[in-house]
Amino acid sequence: MGYVFRTEEQKAAVEGLKRYLEDKIDPMFNQEYRDKFVPREKMGEVMRELTKFGLVSGVVSEANGGMGVDWLTMIMLFEEVVVAATDLSVPVLINSFGAHMVEHLAPAHLRTRYLPGLISGELFCSIGISEPDVGSNVLEIKTRARRDGDHFIINGEKTWISNGAYSDFLICTCRTSDDQRRGLTHFLLDRNEHPYEVRDIQKIAWNSQSTSQIFLDNVRVPASNIIGKEGEALKNTLLMFERSRVFVAAQGLGIARRALEEAILYAKDRRQHGKVIAGHQLIAAMLAEMATNVDAARLLVYRAASMVEAGVPAEMEAAMAKYFACESAVTVARQAVQIHGANGVTKEFLVEKLAREAIVVPIPEGTTQIQQLIIGRALTGVNAF
Ligand SMILES: Cc1cc2nc3c(=O)[nH]c(=O)nc-3n(C[C@H](O)[C@H](O)[C@H](O)COP(=O)(O)OP(=O)(O)OC[C@H]3O[C@@H](n4cnc5c(N)ncnc54)[C@H](O)[C@@H]3O)c2cc1C
Missing domain, CATH: 1.20.140.10 (Butyryl-CoA Dehydrogenase, subunit A, domain 3)
Structure with missing residues (x-):
């Protein structure tokens, strides 16, 4: 239904993935882990398999080590993941957009350090925009990053953050000045080097993956960990x-x-x-x-x-x-x-x-x-x- 415009390559890519999903993923997420949290190690195993089919790896160009798949084919592959397991589609989506941001916006030292792990499924990232008082209007972000020499000190709270419990790093939107539109900046926080606290949230569904609160208490991060330019988040x-x-x-x-x-x-x-x-x-x-x-x-x-x-x-x-x-x-x-x-x-x-x-x-x-x-x-x- 609705697939009449698929090329032979797209059909082959979708069919190969579909066989894996029906065989391994459907029973895992709809029986064994139905409504149960999938631990990081297990989710990592699955992500490593999926990257071989072009998930996550496909959004990154071949020049930067990815598979360089076009966006329409990526969507076709992603649709199949959702049909098998909505929960699994969440880390696929978040790691894909983390990879997209790191590839296109991060300085070379962050790109070479974090991109290979995302592409191979070894690393998980989170993207932190929402806060307890900031949902639909991102202009109101309060999490503050104050300059301290060649570092920034970050304080605030993020919420509803997908992949939080799994994350190795967080791309965090912070306020660096009071200018509502040009005062927001993205920082990459490494969970080991710039520790943030994570607490998981129970929901009506989507509980086999992680949605978290993230607490940032005087997190000290180098200015060189800015993703994109200051004020361009x-x-x-x-x-x-x-x-x-x-x-x-x-x-x-x-x-x-x-x-x-x-x-x-x-x-x-x-x-x-x-x-x-x-x-x-x-x-x-x-x-x-x-x-x-x-x-x-x-x-x-x-x-x-x-x-x-x-x-x-x-x-x-x-x-x-x-x-x-x-x-x-x-x-x-x-x-x-x-x-x-x-x-x-x-x-x-x-x-x-x-x-x-x-x-x-x-x-x-x-x-x-x-x-x-x-x-x-x-x-x-x-x-x-
Ligand atoms: C499962 C899940 C995963 C998520 N993952 C992430 C993540 O990884 N990173 C992240 O940063 N965030 C994440 N979010 C947060 C998500 O982006 C926000 O929940 C969403 O933007 C809405 O914000 P809110 O929940 O605060 O609702 P609010 O903005 O408080 O809205 C409440 C209600 O008011 C309506 N409303 C708001 N403004 C207007 C308006 N101007 N006119 C008319 N109606 C309006 C809304 O439509 C809604 O019905 C996630 C949320 C969920 C549920």
């Missing part, structure tokens, strides 16, 4: 969002697709009123609506990824993809539960987990409302934030 974050939002949109797409696949299997098996429920028109209509939403989400996601690859500005298209695919995940997962009847709310069936996973995805990387505001601004030129 806002500009660089907004550029990253255009790409990373397409990946979160693909998380919505993947959850919705898996929910549809599970619903089709169940509808062909469950019998009521003398026939399989797929034979009842209202069930057929629900499946048709679900499949149409999944394909529409995929087309929006692929369009945004293609624009990113072509180097065309895609802020509105990435926002449309994130908005539609993530809201579709919630709708489609709920319909999949409905098709399962009471079985759908039990731990015996995957749709129970998918419905909980779906409800999370419209929040990170800009909520649905923030995406709507971005689309509205692009349409009218009027800022409604």
Whole structure:
């Protein structure tokens, strides 16, 4: 469904990955570790395998040791990871964008030190923007980095930070001056050399991976650990969002697709009123609506990824993809539960987990409302934030 435009190379890349995911990852995340935290060592083993298929390694150019895969193919591979295990897609996404930032923004001494480990799956990173009082409006960041000679001293708190417990380093957005737009700077904090405290957060779903609070108490870091230039974190974050939002949109797409696949299997098996429920028109209509939403989400996601690859500005298209695919995940997962009847709310069936996973995805990387505001601004030129 919706795959008619795939090249032979893309088909081969997706099929090879899919076999590994179905064989190893699906049972691991949906049975053995269902709703249980996957320890760092185990997550590391999986990440090392995935990098061989181009996940994480693909976003880095061959010149810098990566596999240099185009963004559309990356999204196709990433969609398959989500279909097998949403939890696993989180470290893939965060390490990919950590690698992207380190490759394009970090000075050479940080690039040569941290990029090879991310590409090979040995290292994990976190990207710390959100704070207890700072969510949708990143301009309000309070975590402060004060200059002290050729170092900075960092104090503050980050929250909802993916990969926190796994992280070897944190790309931390800090305030270096009071200028709201030009006063934000990215620092790379090495967990051993510039220690930060991590506490994990329990959530409705996505608990097989780490989402954390991070506490920064007088963390002393050299000025040479600035990523990008001082004062340019806002500009660089907004550029990253255009790409990373397409990946979160693909998380919505993947959850919705898996929910549809599970619903089709169940509808062909469950019998009521003398026939399989797929034979009842209202069930057929629900499946048709679900499949149409999944394909529409995929087309929006692929369009945004293609624009990113072509180097065309895609802020509105990435926002449309994130908005539609993530809201579709919630709708489609709920319909999949409905098709399962009471079985759908039990731990015996995957749709129970998918419905909980779906409800999370419209929040990170800009909520649905923030995406709507971005689309509205692009349409009218009027800022409604
Ligand atoms: C699983 C998960 C992983 C995450 N990972 C990371 C991470 O790795 N790094 C990181 O930095 N952050 C991360 N986040 C945080 C995420 O980016 C924020 O949760 C998100 O930006 C929203 O901020 P908030 O939760 O503070 O909500 P708020 O900004 O407080 O919003 C609350 C509600 O108000 C609405 N709202 C806000 N402003 C407006 C407005 N102007 N107009 C209309 N409605 C508005 C929102 O849409 C929402 O419905 C993660 C979050 C989750 C759930």
